Amino acid sequence: MARDVSMEKESMTSEALNAPVTAQRRVRDDLEDYIPKPYMSRALVAPDTSHPHGTRGHRHNNLTVLQQHCAFFDQDGDGIIYPWETYMGMRALGFNIVASVIMAIGIALAMSYPTQPNWFPSLLFPIYIHNVHRIKHGSDSGTYDTEGRYVAANLENIFSKYAKTKPEHLTLGEIWEMTEGNRDAFDPYGWWSGGILYILARDGEGFLSKEAVRRCYDGSLFEYCAKVQAGVHSKTT
Template identity: 35%
Template sequence: MDAGRRRLSSPAVAVAAILLFPLFFGSQPAAAYGGMTALQKHAAFFDRDNDGIVSFSETYDGLRALGLGAGLSSLSAAFINGALSGKTRPFEEIFTKHAMTVPDALTSDELDKMLQANRKPGDYSGWVGASAEWKMLYRLAKDKDGLLHKDVVRGVYDGSLFAKLVKQRRSEENQA
């Protein structure tokens, strides 16, 4: 094979494609991808155990499955999971750090403490926005004991909570 006709399967091209895929295709309509956005499909490829969390080993295994070598897969997985995971990490940490009464749920006081602990200095609009969003969610989705459960919060991220709340509201209106 001559230099002018190199294959495009070099590790650098593969890593660039993996990292840039969501930027180019992440805004496509979900319907175009069988109900999943391109970014969701991208992440699902790497989520080998389908638990919603892409671990270092899953990233590594996915990169190896794509044909990258062990060294580049290790470096890339370290970068992806180290540098990018903070932006995409699920909300598990919220419950680990702040759910003291019930391990998978937040009380109103725990929610307030979580909001306060996660404030960024000087980001007043962020404080107001986060407080408004979380308190609205708490008001709409807490259970009869005043607990906001982890699975309910997860429903915000996957969109299932909204349909559930509408159905619940309609049921309550029909009973009244």
């Protein structure tokens, strides 16, 4: 009986004595107390322990969570994102002209061709939302699976592993540590994407909250930030 208990404990442990990194980057073992089947890939919503049903009021429109993340930049809703639409989206989020141009060009060059419905590239560099699962970048946490669905357990693991200064919040240094822990070789876009999110959504104390990260995954963060920016502009004009 004692041996059975010992074996059960070993089978459930997430730390190995001869791998100190497993103790330094701990994972939560209580997620099922908050989220039903946290390990299951979810197609339409992005839950966490505080929001087990995803973002209240956010419409998924039968898009995957990854498609929802991208759909904000589809300014005319035709399922295709052109570089000028990415530029307008970045401006709506509050990025300046130079940064918006650079990001629009970089995103188009990196992501357009893999989403094309045929072998012939388009000089307009469109990104087809229908195929955005093909451009899921590396150096990430695996919160999106390869089909663009959302895995809640992997979002929670980001914060259990790397949020050392303040629970459920990341500093810029902790984001860098996370990137170092997950990065793939020759994947510069994946390396700096976390920094862009930090610039966009950090709070007044310089922290990036889990709620901001979660809402980035389903795109509702972009909608919120755009409304805030529109409110700021309306007050100053």
